[in-house]
Amino acid sequence: MPLIKDSQIVEDVWTSLDDGAPLAPGVWPIVSLERWQAERETLMEAGVPIGLRLRSDQSPRAIAEELEHFGVIALAFPKFTDGRPYSSARLLRERYGFTGELRAVGHVLRDQALFLLRCGFDAFEVAPDTSPDAWRAALAKIKVRYQSAADHRSTAGRLSRKAVRPAQARTPALSLEPEPCAASWAY
Amino acid sequence: MYRYDEFDHTFVEERVAQFREQVARRLSGELTEDEFKPLRLMNGLYLQLHAYMLRVAVPYGTLSSQQMRKLAHIARRYDKGYGHFTTRQNIQFNWPKLEEAADILAELAEVEMHAIQTSGNCIRNVTADHFAGAAADEIEDPRVTAEVIRQWSSLHPEFSFLPRKFKVAVTGASNDRAAIKVHDIGLQMVRDARGRAGFKVIVGGGLGRTPLIGETIREFLPKRYLLSYLEAILRVYNELGRRDNIYKARIKILVKEIGAKAFAEMVEKEWQFLKDWDVDLPDEEFARIQAYFAPPPFDDLPAVTASFEAQRFENRDFARWVRNNVDAHKAPGYAIVTVSLKPEGGVPGDATAAQMEAVADLAARYSFDEIRVSHEQNLVLAHVRQADLYAVWQGLIAAELASANAGLISDIISCPGLDYCNLATARSIPVAQRISRRFADIERQHDIGGLKLKISGCINACGHHHVGHIGILGVDKKGQEFYQITLGGNADENAVLGRIVGPAFSYDTVVDAVETIVDTYLGQRRNGEAFNQTLARVGFDPFKEKLYAPH
Numbered sequence: 001m002p003l004i005k006d007s008q009i010v011e012d013v014w015t016s017l018d019d020g021a022p023l024a025p026g027v028w029p030i031v032s033l034e035r036w037q038a039e040r041e042t043l044m045e046a047g048v049p050i051g052l053r054l055r056s057d058q059s060p061r062a063i064a065e066e067l068e069h070f071g072v073i074a075l076a077f078p079k080f081t082d083g084r085p086y087s088s089a090r091l092l093r094e095r096y097g098f099t100g101e102l103r104a105v106g107h108v109l110r111d112q113a114l115f116l117l118r119c120g121f122d123a124f125e126v127a128p129d130t131s132p133d134a135w136r137a138a139l140a141k142i143k144v145r146y147q148s149a150a151d152h153r154s155t156a157g158r159l160s161r162k163a164v165r166p167a168q169a170r171t172p173a174l175s176l177e178p179e180p181c182a183a184s185w186a187y
Numbered sequence: 188m189y190r191y192d193e194f195d196h197t198f199v200e201e202r203v204a205q206f207r208e209q210v211a212r213r214l215s216g217e218l219t220e221d222e223f224k225p226l227r228l229m230n231g232l233y234l235q236l237h238a239y240m241l242r243v244a245v246p247y248g249t250l251s252s253q254q255m256r257k258l259a260h261i262a263r264r265y266d267k268g269y270g271h272f273t274t275r276q277n278i279q280f281n282w283p284k285l286e287e288a289a290d291i292l293a294e295l296a297e298v299e300m301h302a303i304q305t306s307g308n309c310i311r312n313v314t315a316d317h318f319a320g321a322a323a324d325e326i327e328d329p330r331v332t333a334e335v336i337r338q339w340s341s342l343h344p345e346f347s348f349l350p351r352k353f354k355v356a357v358t359g360a361s362n363d364r365a366a367i368k369v370h371d372i373g374l375q376m377v378r379d380a381r382g383r384a385g386f387k388v389i390v391g392g393g394l395g396r397t398p399l400i401g402e403t404i405r406e407f408l409p410k411r412y413l414l415s416y417l418e419a420i421l422r423v424y425n426e427l428g429r430r431d432n433i434y435k436a437r438i439k440i441l442v443k444e445i446g447a448k449a450f451a452e453m454v455e456k457e458w459q460f461l462k463d464w465d466v467d468l469p470d471e472e473f474a475r476i477q478a479y480f481a482p483p484p485f486d487d488l489p490a491v492t493a494s495f496e497a498q499r500f501e502n503r504d505f506a507r508w509v510r511n512n513v514d515a516h517k518a519p520g521y522a523i524v525t526v527s528l529k530p531e532g533g534v535p536g537d538a539t540a541a542q543m544e545a546v547a548d549l550a551a552r553y554s555f556d557e558i559r560v561s562h563e564q565n566l567v568l569a570h571v572r573q574a575d576l577y578a579v580w581q582g583l584i585a586a587e588l589a590s591a592n593a594g595l596i597s598d599i600i601s602c603p604g605l606d607y608c609n610l611a612t613a614r615s616i617p618v619a620q621r622i623s624r625r626f627a628d629i630e631r632q633h634d635i636g637g638l639k640l641k642i643s644g645c646i647n648a649c650g651h652h653h654v655g656h657i658g659i660l661g662v663d664k665k666g667q668e669f670y671q672i673t674l675g676g677n678a679d680e681n682a683v684l685g686r687i688v689g690p691a692f693s694y695d696t697v698v699d700a701v702e703t704i705v706d707t708y709l710g711q712r713r714n715g716e717a718f719n720q721t722l723a724r725v726g727f728d729p730f731k732e733k734l735y736a737p738h
Contacts, residue, residue, distance in 0.1 A: 083348025118344035141205040144198040
């Protein structure tokens with residue numbers, strides 16, 4: 001599947017591994033929560049960065065204390081109408097301070113792009129025929145934001161008229177400078 | 188009323204352009220119907236039995252005359268010359284073409300309207316007391332709160348793909364005219380011991396196939412925490428609401444399964460993280476929105492208007508209309524007018540383009556340019572001088588809108604039913620029409636007194652039959668329409684679900700059954716009791732005996 005970051009197709013340095021598939025030297029695996037929990041020690045000793053894959057019915061609350069081990073967390077959309085990964089993404093970014101890559105996988109359409117980005121996703125596995133131009137265009141379609149979210153664009157939107165600054169961050173990893181948002185995963 | 192600024196204008200214009208492109212992708216085949224469906228639904232476009240249906244949002248039921256005229260124009264230009272006002276204070280057009288849907292949205296954007304989130308599994312148009320700003324029993328105008336929620340929920344990135352649709356209703360008064368206990372979230376403005384305004388928060392109400400009365404999860408929420416608290420409720424629901432079964436996906440099922448107390452604890456826990464984050468509106472922004480809902484410049488008038496009293500005395504028909512369709516206003520010398528959309532034999536909630544324009548003209552001239560849509564499918568002119576009531580009545584007569592039946596048995600709430608809806612299992616409109624013809628005698632209706640009759644054409648209960656004093660549910664039995672009758676329901680602050688009286692009636696006999704129920708009530712009534720009071724006193728047996736006695 002093509003991977004989009006910053007509205008461009010980029011090379012995927014990660015490999016999604018099925019639970020039975022062996023680790024290989026030099027391969028950066030993305031593993032399921034079950035495999036992480038079963039093979040935690042082995043994975044940590046493999047000497048490569050580790051990625052985690054969560055189904056939409058698996059809450060990140062379960063691994064909130066372990067985020068330092070993951071370079072990427074892939075949140076799966078079994079259908080694009082399953083909205084749970086949006087909450088998962090905001091929890092990971094805003095509450096638990098996850099600063100690695102947050103990747104949307106599964107049924108990912110460009111019509112979700114803005115919602116995804118605003119909830120803190122910064123990488124998107126899309127259908128093979130998705131053009132990065134169309135993706136970029138979809139992001140540009142709606143510039144107005146009525147509410148704050150993980151992108152903290154409240155400062156650029158409705159609230160900016162009053163020059164309101166968001167409350168102080170609870171997690172040092174997130175910068176809440178009004179604009180541009182300086183966190184590494186923001187666009 | 189609220190006016191768009193540049194920010195809001197940009198938003199709806201961007202949204203129209205986005206939808207125009209999505210329609211083009213659908214028409215070209217790039218999007219499958221399955222992929223297009225959630226997108227069109229987010230813009231209020233349904234595919235019904237015979238055609239597309241466009242549901243236009245009327246936020247908290249408030250319209251300007253200009254907006255009403257635009258709706259009339261759309262009815263003429265893109266539809267068959269009429270529109271249907273719904274129980275969610277919206278308007279539906281039943282015959283738009285897919286190719287023209289974006290054009291309609293562009294026309295709506297011109298008058299600061301849209302169809303965003305009138306459908307789909309998202310936070311729907313927020314409803315409010317249709318007497319807002321005019322009722323004497325009000326703590327604060329609930330539309331301020333509703334507008335704040337409308338803005339916050341517009342394309343909310345986290346809550347646009349909820350397990351199921353999500354409806355919020357707000358009342359600023361202790362008398363609940365917004366049916367807040369049968370909504371996913373009901374907010375009632377209350378004051379705490381120190382006199383500060385806030386909300387009582389009710390969750391998990393709803394009708395449909397599992398009707399439930401909402402549970403209070405917080406007695407007092409300070410106003411400034413409105414959005415963070417809502418965000419906490421929505422997050423708990425988004426994460427834990429069921430997605431495996433569409434019929435068990437509403438928040439009411441979650442609240443019922445884990446219990447209101449446990450649900451409240453989860454919300455409180457989540458809220459502790461959110462309450463001082465950056466979700467809540469700063470006071471200045473709240474004040475900016477509030478300013479739009481400042482009371483209109485009422486004149487200093489005496490409480491009693493002599494000319495009005497004389498007109499009432501002289502004209503019996505006028506007096507009757509006033510008695511039923513006019514309510515007390517908080518400002519001396521003013522009154523609230525309910526414009527009935529329930530003429531004898533008519534389709535409840537329907538209005539022609541000409542009628543919409545007539546109401547727009549009357550509002551412009553006599554009611555500070557403002558119109559309300561009520562969840563009971565009527566229109567309201569909220570701020571009419573008593574001295575102008577006679578002229579308003581004359582104008583309504585000319586537009587065939589002067590039925591003096593607000594709150595009476597022929598003021599029926601009805602869903603569109605099998606005449607339009609692809610979910611319906613039975614017709615509801617023709618049943619409503621036949622009942623209103625049977626009780627056409629207005630003297631008789633007045634004698635019966637206040638009685639809420641509500642009809643749904645299927646178990647989804649869009650006609651709110653569970654909370655009608657008399658509720659009628661159309662069902663299909665082996666290809667034949669049957670009608671189940673419930674008695675004793677109520678949608679106000681003492682909300683309660685009606686109970687089924689007995690076996691269902693056929694299409695041909697259901698109107699007779701209603702008449703039998705009414706006659707039984709009149710026979711049993713003591714000292715001007717309301718229907719539900721008599722029912723509570725005598726029980727179901729007298730009704731059953733009359734309805735099911737062998738002939």
